[in-house]
Amino acid sequence: MIHIHFIVNPIAGSGDNKINIKFLQRYFSKDTYVLVVKHSVYKKHAVELTKESIKEKAHVIVACGGDGTINEVASCIIDTSILFGVIPLGSGNGLASNLKISKNIEQAISIIKKQDVKTIDVGSFNNNYFFSNSGIGFDAMVIKNYEESNNRKLLSYIKATLKSLKDIKYDNEYNITINEENLVLKPFMIFVSNSNVLGYKVSLTPKASLQDGLLDVLIVSKLNFFKVVLFCLLMLFKKHYLLKEVKSYQTKNLSIYQKESNHYDMQIDGEHRIVNHSKIEFSIKEKTLRIIS
Incomplete structure (x- = not known):
């Protein structure tokens, strides 16, 4: 079974995203995937939720939000074997645009399911x-x-x-x-x-x-x-x-x-x-x- 955790910023972009367990189960078979959805409620909360997911042995952690949410989630999983996914829900979506990840949620989900992986560089300053x-x-x-x-x-x-x-x-x-x-x-x-x-x-x-x-x-x-x-x-x-x-x-x-x-x-x-x-x-x-x- 593949354990996928979704860290969702509910106020990203227009703030009306539809990402929840019921919605995701349309795309991820219960026979193959175990899904967990967590919603952040304050700044840096996504960091805490991601660290929880690491302890819970998630195989894939998906940031659902803008570049700020991506930063909070991805910062916790660099130099690990965990795969990082993105569903871009923000206003700018710079990283997702570079990677050609669609703002269409269904298309972004299809990318996550294919699991084509690339290893990218990360910028760093003062830790x-x-x-x-x-x-x-x-x-x-x-x-x-x-x-x-x-x-x-x-x-x-x-x-x-x-x-x-x-x-x-x-x-x-x-x-x-x-x-x-x-x-x-x-x-x-x-x-x-x-x-x-x-x-x-x-x-x-x-x-x-x-x-x-x-x-x-x-x-x-x-x-x-x-x-x-x-x-x-x-x-x-x-x-x-x-x-x-x-x-x-x-x-x-x-x-x-x-x-x-x-x-x-x-x-x-x-x-x-x-x-x-x-x-x-x-x-x-x-x-x-x-x-x-």
Whole structure:
């Protein structure tokens, strides 16, 4: 018997998903599968539920939600033999888009049943993990404003972006070390990615791969208001690299240090987080998550 545990974020996306035992039993035969469905009710609850499922000897653990839910579940099962599945229910669904996992629940279930497995890289910083992307600066501000809107739709992203355009500040100077190059700047954005999709089919790192053993990094130095607007427009057409303030890198390691403050406003897989360190060390953990896709 194959034991599959589904960790469901009930408020992901539109918040009206239909994933429960009765629904899943239409697709998984009782003769072959043992199904368990768990619903998260608060932030980081999916971590606790996943650890329970590991103790309960689940063979497959499926994250049903957006990139934040994926992060909480997958962070617990890297470097294990457990297979990781995804049913994308979020608003952006960056990792699922990279893997071409459909937002159609029935199609996503069929992928899980086929169990075609690939082993992917995982991004890491200061003993935390990310699977799609992470960032400091403008994108973190957008996510923070988006979460405060309590509305998980594309229009909310647009409103959050416009608010962030008005509120952007260049207060802290960062020392960045990447590929033996040392940079000192007050950045518009430092974006570190493991996948090639940010969400809503938007990409800042179109050449990124989940299996190349490298992080794709975009460093954007200070922009005036006109160039911020231009950057946002160019980003929609994947032409943001045309600005001279935009530099792209591929690397295995990246360090960021600031002496003015001991915390960072970051976005990690599309969720806002405050990281209380003066220095952040990014690295790549190669081929450490077995994902069904």
